[in-house]
Amino acid sequence: MNPIVVIPARLASTRLPDKPLADIHGRPMIVHVWRRAMDAGVGPVLVACAEAAVAAAVEAAGGRAVLTRPDHPSGSDRIWEASRAFDPQGRHDVIVNLQGDLPNLDPQVLRAVLEPLAEPAVDIATAAVLIDDPAERDDPHVVKAVADFGDRRIAQAQDFLRALPPDHDGPAYHHVGIYAYRREALARFVALPPSARELEHKLEQLRAMDDGLRIDLALIDSDPLGVDTPGDLVRIRELMAPSAG
Numbered sequence: 001m002n003p004i005v006v007i008p009a010r011l012a013s014t015r016l017p018d019k020p021l022a023d024i025h026g027r028p029m030i031v032h033v034w035r036r037a038m039d040a041g042v043g044p045v046l047v048a049c050a051e052a053a054v055a056a057a058v059e060a061a062g063g064r065a066v067l068t069r070p071d072h073p074s075g076s077d078r079i080w081e082a083s084r085a086f087d088p089q090g091r092h093d094v095i096v097n098l099q100g101d102l103p104n105l106d107p108q109v110l111r112a113v114l115e116p117l118a119e120p121a122v123d124i125a126t127a128a129v130l131i132d133d134p135a136e137r138d139d140p141h142v143v144k145a146v147a148d149f150g151d152r153r154i155a156q157a158q159d160f161l162r163a164l165p166p167d168h169d170g171p172a173y174h175h176v177g178i179y180a181y182r183r184e185a186l187a188r189f190v191a192l193p194p195s196a197r198e199l200e201h202k203l204e205q206l207r208a209m210d211d212g213l214r215i216d217l218a219l220i221d222s223d224p225l226g227v228d229t230p231g232d233l234v235r236i237r238e239l240m241a242p243s244a245g
Helices: 029-040 052-062 074-086 107-117 134-136 183-191 196-201 204-209 230-239
Strands: 004-011 044-048 064-069 094-097 122-131 144-146 154-156 160-161 171-181 215-220
Touching: 004 029, 004 074, 004 183, 029 044, 029 052, 029 107, 044 074, 052 064, 064 122, 074 094, 074 204, 094 183, 107 122, 107 171, 107 215, 122 204, 134 204, 144 171, 160 204, 171 183, 171 215, 183 204, 196 204, 204 215
Parallel strands: 004 044, 004 094, 044 064, 122 215
Antiparallel strands: 094 171, 122 171, 144 160, 154 215
16 A cells, blocks of 8 residues: 545634634644644655645644645545645555544544555445443444454444444444545545435445445554634643653
């Protein structure tokens, strides 16, 4: 594999405006995410920006950025445009979609997400973490991945749900929304119209499954904190404070 990591970023967040540029101990959030991706050492890291201000922040830190159309409906569309602009020859056969709001991401997670693609039949790889908090099992904002890991660390995704069936008594897994696409799978995915289940559940990955793309999951040990609200920003600043290690 010859992966590239692409981080989609836009300023127009409704719950936390200008989120990519939010200051975390002297650096914009997007720069922290870029640094964590670089630390993973899996391949080049590119930030796909909707605005010039984000690109300027990344480039000032020594990173690479590509300006994209501001009106993309999803991060997947944004990373596909950026990937084609940066790599028109298609040398990078795997494109990792890393969310730009994971500033304390463990770089090992990026390495783990690539592991399912060792199986040639897998089109898309992503990650999941075991849910041990009963409140998370019942929270519709926590997306659940349905899979039978057994004693393995990789399993094929059977479904993605916001609510588990009432009779579900086995382990539950929180889906971690980092994706590694084979290049041809991403091209196919962004060309598809939203599926009925995607529209019903507001889960983009269901579009891929409904079209027959195979998604496998890597089981990871901890869920990175996504920064979506002002409260999340306060928490991540505390977690990433120098005294907190």
